[in-house]
Amino acid sequence: MKNYGDALRLWRSWHVETEADIDRRLENFRVLFAYNSGKIENETVTYSDTREIFENGRVLGYTGDPRTLFELSNQRVCYELLKPKIAAKEPLSIALIKETHGALTGGTYDRRRYVEQGERPGEFKKHDYAVGIAEVGSLPEDVENDLTELLGELAEYGGKDTLKAAAYFHARFEYIHPFADGNGRAGRTLLNYYLMVHGHPPVIIYDEDKRAYYDALARYDESEDLEPLADFLKQQAARTWEKSLGRERRRFPDMILVRRK
Numbered sequence: 001m002k003n004y005g006d007a008l009r010l011w012r013s014w015h016v017e018t019e020a021d022i023d024r025r026l027e028n029f030r031v032l033f034a035y036n037s038g039k040i041e042n043e044t045v046t047y048s049d050t051r052e053i054f055e056n057g058r059v060l061g062y063t064g065d066p067r068t069l070f071e072l073s074n075q076r077v078c079y080e081l082l083k084p085k086i087a088a089k090e091p092l093s094i095a096l097i098k099e100t101h102g103a104l105t106g107g108t109y110d111r112r113r114y115v116e117q118g119e120r121p122g123e124f125k126k127h128d129y130a131v132g133i134a135e136v137g138s139l140p141e142d143v144e145n146d147l148t149e150l151l152g153e154l155a156e157y158g159g160k161d162t163l164k165a166a167a168y169f170h171a172r173f174e175y176i177h178p179f180a181d182g183n184g185r186a187g188r189t190l191l192n193y194y195l196m197v198h199g200h201p202p203v204i205i206y207d208e209d210k211r212a213y214y215d216a217l218a219r220y221d222e223s224e225d226l227e228p229l230a231d232f233l234k235q236q237a238a239r240t241w242e243k244s245l246g247r248e249r250r251r252f253p254d255m256i257l258v259r260r261k
């Protein structure tokens with residue numbers, strides 16, 4: 001599976017419209033996405049713990065960092081929160097962004113963030129946090145206006161390249177860095193929300209590919225070059241859905257899912 005078009009045609013052949021459709025098609029995806037998205041910024045996340053959370057709602061005999069357990073549980077909560085919104089094709093909004101972040105980060109802010117700095121899950125940052133080599137990040141007083149402008153650009157976009165529009169949203173969201181913590185997890189979740197609402201397959205950004213991911217984001221931060229991130233997401237999408245496409249071809253050998261040149 002060498003290009004994004006394969007993944008797109010496969011996804012559209014499934015006609016994913018209802019909550020039941022989403023559950024059926026994302027049964028394995030949601031665990032792998034939660035595991036990889038969490039592990040990118042938290043090395044203590046394990047696949048077995050992630051699967052146990054999604055299947056049973058708890059991890060028996062857990063002795064690790066409580067924050068990690070909260071993060072995993074929150075991934076499951078966030079999936080259930082967004083599922084009906086995806087089915088209803090609810091557009092991205094400031095309220096939805098805050099709600100998503102609150103679901104993903106509830107109970108994960110440490111004492112310094114919560115008590116000393118007064119930061120809260122689901123609320124925009126109150127202090128300035130410069131991040132990355134380019135030291136990006138909107139000033140706290142500019143966050144809501146910057147996000148509103150970004151959402152307006154997406155709403156007005158009339159082109160057909162949904163993947164590139166999603167890449168632009170993700171790059172700008174991470175550049176704005178609207179929250180005190182959890183921007184990566186929220187940004188990757190909202191990236192997939194945008195893709196699915198617009199009839200495109202969600203993407204797993206694999207932990208082992210995070211260096212290429214960070215490099216692509218840095219290229220945008222430094223020169224507003226979006227191509228590396230768009231290309232990276234296409235590659236990750238191909239990897240994400242490669243096994244599913246293989247299964248479909250074995251089940252329906254006469255079905256043409258991919259146009260050959």
